[in-house]
Amino acid sequence: MKAQGLALPDPPPLTGPEGGAAELAALVRRCLASGSVRDVLWLRLSRLPRGLDRPHHRRLLREALALPQHARRARVFHLPDGDMAVATAPPDTLRPAVLRVLDGAVEEAALVQVIRSLRLPEESGALLAVLEESLGLAPPAPEPRAALPPLEAASLAAILPGLAQADPAPYLRRQPLCRLTPEGESGILAESVAPMPGALRDRLLPGQGLEDVPALAAQLRLSLELRMLAGIARPEWLAAPRPLHLSLSVAALTSDAFLAMDGRLPGAVRPMLTLCIPAAGILSDSAGFALGRDLAVSRGYGLALEAGCGAALALLPPGRIGAGMLRLAWSDSLPADPGPLAAVTRAGLPVVLTGADRTAAIAWGWENGITLFQGRATDRHLRQ
Missing domain, CATH: 3.30.70 (Alpha-Beta Plaits)
Structure with a gap:
């Protein structure tokens, strides 16, 4: 996608020395x-x-x-x-x-x-x-892991009280969100923060699986999200606030912890936070999402839809649900099934391609008008 009125860069030469x-x-x-x-x-x-x-x-x-x-x-x-x-x-x-x-x-x-x-x-x-x-830069296929016995409710209940005051930092994934263009423009626009319940499980509940107990997995994730929200309004962050993308479940968006954070944030700072809600959570609790969305938007926060695949866009068009941004997860299957992504980009909605761990993901994003990326490949571009 090229802005009107801007001259296109020169094409590559048809001849030249042999390269690598x-x-x-x-x-x-x-x-x-x-x-x-x-x-x-x-x-x-x-x-x-x-x-x-x-x-x-x-x-x-x-x-x-x-x-x-x-x-x-x-x-x-x-x-x-x-x-x-x-x-x-x-x-x-x-x-x-x-x-x-x-x-x-x-x-x-x-x-x-x-x-x-x-x-x-x-x-x-x-x-x-x-x-x-x-x-040899393509990430190796993950080795299959042996199936673990499912997490038990009693085991989770035993660790939850201790998490109420724990430092969540080791269990939060922080990644820069970057603007990268084919013309060579680059820069960090925000930091993405997302809970990693699997890492917390590995530390406190080793040997117990989350895949077969989605309700308990959601509860473990929520405990991390609540601690993440509690840390946002700390004095050290307020002294030098920076744009953040926070990955939140619907339950966290409508929690007392979110209201407590909101009460401590100055009005001028709230627009620096983009609240990113997974599509699956919106589909499972549309009423709760609508309540949290209306409050968040009225208080000045940004709102983003996190879509795990292109097909999710057909079920939840970002503009229709009130999201001002789309965060679309890269996968090798995305080029074959991007869903109505073209309609989203034509509408001018900002799109972040997450999980961009390969340069091929960035190239595909450029082909589809995307210039915002999050993933390990952006680190290589910024170092160049």
Whole structure:
């Protein structure tokens, strides 16, 4: 999404010196920023099937990719594990030329694994996902954990009194919320604070699972949220207030702890707090949410919908429920099913892509008009 009246950045050059992974990532950003179209042919020699992973096959594939470059403008990128990528302007004549050279020399089933075509900027996220994988930056799949016996109500009741005065800091996830644009603009806009009941369970109730007892899991989360709210209006924060996004259940939004916090906050500070309510909680207690929302909005707080997937937007359009912001969780399945996200961005509602731990998530966000991100990938961008 480009603001009207602003000049688009220059497109990436069609020719240039051979580069590596960093230069390919820079090309992706330039295409996203300028809207320029490039076709990228990726030769994945690291994916050669057994039987073809031999020096003469590698040489044949490299020569096939190099031949058409003499007849057109192209940029070549050398990547880990012997992979290569070539970027050209449309029309895409490179892939057909390569396939003609290889016709009969390499089995078609192998070519599908080894040669991949991607078009920028539409497939920027997919290209960066492949690049992250080749660089070893893609997060490993979590190892399956053995099922734990469910948490018992008596065990939870035994620890709750002690939590009333406990310091919740070790069990709160704090992450910067950043603005990142393809043009290179970056900066921290707020800090996100969310309870981690799983971490508290691991510390105080090891060996007991939360998955099969949602009511007890919600009670454990609520105990953390109430302590989080109690700490917001402390003198040290009021002395230097900063924008915060607080992840809250409906029960916390309508609690005495929230009213107590509100009573201690000056009116000028309340708009610095954005209250982020998960979609599942709104669906399960719509009346309680409406009560808490009306109070929060009347007191000057910001309100955000936390959606765990694109489909949740169809059930709870953010504008219809009175949310002024959407916090959408990234997952590998989101590009295939973003729900009515396009309608949300067209309406001008700010969207934060949370869980942006991979550069591919940021690229997908840029493709869809999102420039607000939260996740580990933003830390790498800010350090650059």
